[in-house]
Amino acid sequence: MADFTLRVNGATRKVSSVAPDTPLLYVLRNDLELNGPKFGCGLAQCGACTVLIDGRSARSCTVPVSTAAKGSITTLEGLGTIDKLHPLQRAFIEEQACQCGYCSNGMIMAAKALLDSNKSPTNQQIRQALNGHLCRCASHNRIVRAVQRAAKEMA
Amino acid sequence: MKPSLSRRDFLKTGSALVISFSLAPELAFGQAKPAPLPGSLNNNRMLNAWLRIDADGSVTIFSGKIELGQGIGTALTQVAADELDVDLKRIKIVHGDTALTPNEGQTAGSQSVENSGTALRFACAEARDILLNAAAAKLGVAANVLSVNDGVCTAPDGKTAAYWDLVADADFKREAQAKIKPKAASEHRWVGKSIARRDIPNKMTGGAAYVQDVRLPGMVFGRVVRPPSPGARLVSFDEAAVGSMPGVIAVVRNGSFLGVATEREEQAIRAREALKKSARWKESASLPPSGDALFEHLMTKAKSEDSVVNRRTSATAPSAARTLNAVYTRPYQCHGSIGPSCAVAQWSGGKLTVWTHSQGVYPLRGELAKAFAMEPSNIRCIHAEGAGCYGHNGADDVALDAALVARMTGGRPVKLQWMRDDEFQWEPYGSAMAMKLSGGLDAQGNVVNWRHELWSYPHSTRPGASKGVNLLAGRHLEKPLDPGSPPYIPQPAGGADRNAIPLYDFPNQEVVKHYLQGAPLRTSALRTLGGYANVFALESFIDEMALAAGADPVEFRLRHMKDPRARAVIEVTAQRAGWQANAKGDGVRGRGIAFSQYKNLACYCAVVAEVEVDRTSGKVRVTRAVSAVDAGQIVNPDGVVNQIEGGIIQSASWTLMEAVRYDRTRVTTRSWADYPIIHFNDVPQVEVVLLNRPEERFLGVGEGSQGPAAAAIANAIAHATGRRLRALPFTPERVKQALA
Numbered sequence: 001m002a003d004f005t006l007r008v009n010g011a012t013r014k015v016s017s018v019a020p021d022t023p024l025l026y027v028l029r030n031d032l033e034l035n036g037p038k039f040g041c042g043l044a045q046c047g048a049c050t051v052l053i054d055g056r057s058a059r060s061c062t063v064p065v066s067t068a069a070k071g072s073i074t075t076l077e078g079l080g081t082i083d084k085l086h087p088l089q090r091a092f093i094e095e096q097a098c099q100c101g102y103c104s105n106g107m108i109m110a111a112k113a114l115l116d117s118n119k120s121p122t123n124q125q126i127r128q129a130l131n132g133h134l135c136r137c138a139s140h141n142r143i144v145r146a147v148q149r150a151a152k153e154m155a
Numbered sequence: 156m157k158p159s160l161s162r163r164d165f166l167k168t169g170s171a172l173v174i175s176f177s178l179a180p181e182l183a184f185g186q187a188k189p190a191p192l193p194g195s196l197n198n199n200r201m202l203n204a205w206l207r208i209d210a211d212g213s214v215t216i217f218s219g220k221i222e223l224g225q226g227i228g229t230a231l232t233q234v235a236a237d238e239l240d241v242d243l244k245r246i247k248i249v250h251g252d253t254a255l256t257p258n259e260g261q262t263a264g265s266q267s268v269e270n271s272g273t274a275l276r277f278a279c280a281e282a283r284d285i286l287l288n289a290a291a292a293k294l295g296v297a298a299n300v301l302s303v304n305d306g307v308c309t310a311p312d313g314k315t316a317a318y319w320d321l322v323a324d325a326d327f328k329r330e331a332q333a334k335i336k337p338k339a340a341s342e343h344r345w346v347g348k349s350i351a352r353r354d355i356p357n358k359m360t361g362g363a364a365y366v367q368d369v370r371l372p373g374m375v376f377g378r379v380v381r382p383p384s385p386g387a388r389l390v391s392f393d394e395a396a397v398g399s400m401p402g403v404i405a406v407v408r409n410g411s412f413l414g415v416a417t418e419r420e421e422q423a424i425r426a427r428e429a430l431k432k433s434a435r436w437k438e439s440a441s442l443p444p445s446g447d448a449l450f451e452h453l454m455t456k457a458k459s460e461d462s463v464v465n466r467r468t469s470a471t472a473p474s475a476a477r478t479l480n481a482v483y484t485r486p487y488q489c490h491g492s493i494g495p496s497c498a499v500a501q502w503s504g505g506k507l508t509v510w511t512h513s514q515g516v517y518p519l520r521g522e523l524a525k526a527f528a529m530e531p532s533n534i535r536c537i538h539a540e541g542a543g544c545y546g547h548n549g550a551d552d553v554a555l556d557a558a559l560v561a562r563m564t565g566g567r568p569v570k571l572q573w574m575r576d577d578e579f580q581w582e583p584y585g586s587a588m589a590m591k592l593s594g595g596l597d598a599q600g601n602v603v604n605w606r607h608e609l610w611s612y613p614h615s616t617r618p619g620a621s622k623g624v625n626l627l628a629g630r631h632l633e634k635p636l637d638p639g640s641p642p643y644i645p646q647p648a649g650g651a652d653r654n655a656i657p658l659y660d661f662p663n664q665e666v667v668k669h670y671l672q673g674a675p676l677r678t679s680a681l682r683t684l685g686g687y688a689n690v691f692a693l694e695s696f697i698d699e700m701a702l703a704a705g706a707d708p709v710e711f712r713l714r715h716m717k718d719p720r721a722r723a724v725i726e727v728t729a730q731r732a733g734w735q736a737n738a739k740g741d742g743v744r745g746r747g748i749a750f751s752q753y754k755n756l757a758c759y760c761a762v763v764a765e766v767e768v769d770r771t772s773g774k775v776r777v778t779r780a781v782s783a784v785d786a787g788q789i790v791n792p793d794g795v796v797n798q799i800e801g802g803i804i805q806s807a808s809w810t811l812m813e814a815v816r817y818d819r820t821r822v823t824t825r826s827w828a829d830y831p832i833i834h835f836n837d838v839p840q841v842e843v844v845l846l847n848r849p850e851e852r853f854l855g856v857g858e859g860s861q862g863p864a865a866a867a868i869a870n871a872i873a874h875a876t877g878r879r880l881r882a883l884p885f886t887p888e889r890v891k892q893a894l895a
Contacts (some may be wrong), residue, residue: 001401010776019401021420025879030376030420036361038542039383040493041575042424045827048493077361091357094791096351099801100224101358102494107892133540135545136825137224138804139797141839 004069009078020066024058025049027028027065028075036076036105040134047133051075076105079112082087088112091150098152099137106133111147119149124154192333194273195219199257203327203588205278205658206235208286208372212319214239214246214306216275216810218257219253221514221538222268222354225857227267229352233345236274237281241318248805251516251538253531260616261515264648265757265855268790268850272853281334289318289324326531340788340849347849349793350428354540356610367572369499369510369647369740374402376420376579377560377571380413381581381629384821385676386441387630388566389413395749400426405563411436414560416569424574435642435746435806439780442821443675447882450484450589452601453610459669464646465656466817472603474663475595479703482591483692483881487584489830490681494542495578496549501568507534507561511554512541518619519551525624526555526636545805546680548582549573552627555868576825578761581627584815586612586651587675596662600704602715604663607693609678611651612674613641613742614684627677648754653686654862657693659715675816683858685755687806690862691869691883693750698870699879707736708748710883718752720785723846724761725750727783731844740875743768747870753855759785760859761801764839764867769877770894773887777807777868778841782842783859787851795856796843802860803841808833810865 003016008028015031021043028034028051037060040048044059051060060068068099080086085093088108098104107130114121114129121129126147127140135143191197199205201220208213216235218292222228228248236243249255259271270895283303290308291298293316301308306318318325340347358364383390389411397406397415401423407414413430417423443452499510507527513519516536524531543551557571573581588611595604616638617623623629623639630638644650652668681687701711709729716722728734738746745768750761765779778866780803790793812831816823824830873879878893 018419019421022419026420028384029367033370034361035363035365038367038494039572040495040542041827043575043826043828045575046493055445075361076359080360082356082360082362085356086358089356092359093351093355096355096797098224098355098358099226099797100493100540101364102224102492102542104359105361127838131835133835134493134830134832136491136545136805136889138801138833140802140804140833140835141841142797144835148650 001086003073004065006069009074016039018065023061024051024063024065024068027058028060034075034077037104042080046104047110050106050109052109052113055116057110062121074110079108080126088115088147088150089151091146093151095142095146095149097146100132103133103135107143111150114147115151115154119155123148143153175349180254180670182608189389192331193277195257195259195270196274196277196331196333198704199259199274200330202278202329202331204257205210205275206282208322208325210316210319210322212245214241214643216246216248217256217796218248218250218271218275219517220262220271222540222764223262223514224540224543224789225798226352227262228354229266229350230790230794231272231275232353233350235275235279236345237343239283239306240308241351247307248798249572251535253516253520253534258517260518260619261626261750265523265753267653267859268853269473269855270788276337277333280337281331281333284818285327285334286318286321289321293321294323299851330395340407344792347792347847350791364511364540365494366499366512366541367494367497369539369570371499371501371568373567374499375416375418375564375567375569376423377416377557377569378574379412379425379556379571379577379795379877380427380430381577382411383436384441385436385819386439387436388436390437391813392430396433397426400429405560407560407563409559410635411631412559412628414556416560418566422783426862435569438820441675442702442817443859445817446841449486449587453671454587457610458673461667461669461673463665464649464652464668465664465666465867467567467662467664469662475603475702476598478593478595479679479699480593481696481699481881482589485588485688485689485691485883487587487676488681488809489579489584489815489824490545490548490582490763491832492542492544492548492578492829495573495574495575496553497541497570498554498557499570500554500561501566502561505533505568506854507558509534509536509554509558510539511536512539512544513550514544514547514603515617515619518617519554522551522624522626523555523558526629527558547615547617547894548679550626555626555628564596574855579830580825583616583677583679586614586678588651588685590688590690590698592692593702596695596700596704600706602659602661602700605657605661605664606667607655607689608669609655609685609689609700610669610671612671612686613649614678615644616641616677642709647756649685651685653684653689654751655685656755658718658721658755658845659712660699660717661715676822679742683753683861686858687809687861687865690749690751691865694751694866695869695879695881696749696865698873709734710736712750721750721752721760724759724783724785727844727846728761728763730840732781734763739875742874745871745873745875746866747874749866749870751862757855760863762860762863762867764864764871766868766871766875766889768872773891773894774871775811775872775885775890776837779840780867781842781863782844783846784848784856784859785848785854786851787854788855789845790849790853792845795845796855798843799843799860802858803864804833804838806861806864807839807868810868854895881892
């Protein structure tokens, strides 16, 4: 058990008495009470738990908290709020780009990482960037449209 | 099959059996029934069960139907706002809480707008009438001279009375009469518009939106350790070693049910791993053969109850000049929710509260009451969303798991989520099925006879459907709970035989169901029940018949179809897809069409799929899909498009990729690596055309495109390559084999 100081969404957050190999996901969800990252598979196969660590998309279900503590973590909550939406969040709402919304966290976070490195991705580049993220309701085409919409707004 | 009757004898009596099943018990016993009311009002007859208006200006509607990501909360609000003449934003909706909402059974079968929407429509129309009369009395005018805007009634002289000022005069604690005619479509302000869903902004910003986000004071975390196989029994495990692990509060064993509660979630996962390692089980080979041998087993060896579910004969139809036969198969398939099932349970003073993503809070409460031998009134089930479920997954089962573990935590609430392998190995699957089709063409190439024979395990073993307790842990307890017999789902909706009866005009037709008993792998409702496989078979076979008759598939369907609404969706879909009659596939690219009316009574849907077949790898890509839908009056057009579009893509995934893997003892599908589903790179473009019929009643759409999409893909592959695939899924191996 150890204590960790995390940088999450621009703030410093302390968590205490946590095993160093605890996946970051459980610290974010349970200690910090963040709802954005979701438990989907625990095996880095589905993408529902995605966060950004130092700007890169990471599967928080398999990143130990001790590793994550070395970087700067961004979750869905760090992009924007209901009153001050990030363009990606606004675009997902405008395009009604979900059914259940359980995968949306991962989609938005992966799209954020993509748009940070490629301001105007093609349809194919978006699909490729999200290809490792599973959506079971099959909102894929809406999600691609939402990312394109956000890219336009951010351009 | 019953040993005293030969199959032939039994089939002869089949039709009569079905009729006796379709009689409601009340009629059978001659009891008087109250006058029927529309939709779910019939079973929840008090107006105040459906809506409440408070003096603070708030309007609350109550629905027993719950949000599954299908947008029902938004659609029902649109219906209520129009009938009440209030702003959409003023309305709050409460769904699925046994302490607060009407009992509408399960949110299933694409029936929420039909049942709950219809009930709210009539309840709100009647409430508005009561309010207008109260306003008229207060203002000293006739009710029919009042105008209403966002709940404020205005008399010709300008005096006003708002609904919320009339609360004392407007009594909703009365039985609905449903005598007030709801508004005509032309008067609707909200219904028919693509109103943005009310649940989405919260979900896109990390708001607490799911049962996984429920956090209670003192809450601890639970996990279960399931047996390694369906037939396994727990022999021993090292309780002391696990009990001393960090954070462990309770290790719960009851027969072969094993669970753990810990202070932190990751501790529960580690304790689960330790329990798995130390547990010794006695396993037995209880599973059927897999692969092609499964279907031989289903068709010839599995015990079945057989019935003719539909028969039509013609004395005047010409005899068949040519007869075709084909067998189609569908494997066991998963719901595959992205979020594993989860529940929060808390015991307090002998009462149990469960937060659950069950599709039916009342049926779940009933099962929990039976499981714990309690009065249902001492249990409250509160719905909180889960990940999309697409039918009966582990949502109800995990509620019992959480409640069993929470009995041992001294009143502290337990949040228990399944791990991914729990979900894949223990969710009730969509049943494997075999469909044997035969049909005769006369000399002119018209269908003169048609036979559809199907083999299937049950498709609905939901809570509340039997006299037993069909919650998974119940079978593992020291004193096991009998899951009971699954219900018989009569036509026209049907269960295993859903959509097996052709809507086409065939002079002779017969549909025979072999309902397999004693499901060795647990099965239950997966989106469409038997509809997906039956439509896949029926609509594949009609293309095979068209080919034999030398006819174009669109023309051939229209030739045999009288229903104008069915014809319209076929024609519009073909036209929008740019269908060219009698065009030839080029060996790689092809297109196919298919049609169904879901349950033969909900929405009409046709799909054209275009495919590309990689002849070297055997991989099939669906490149484009076009679909026209007639859902009667449409409440929220974008909501309908979302359902149809999602259904087509999900069906493409089922059709091309999905099958549960198992050996004779264990299910070997444990992760997404064992059960791949469609990825972004393979998702087709989808175009949906809505044929709105504002004067027609609502028709459910949630499951409308699943079956037609599968058959359209099969037909497109046949069109492209000249080879007919009849065994789902169309994996690269199967395609290569067919092309060889």
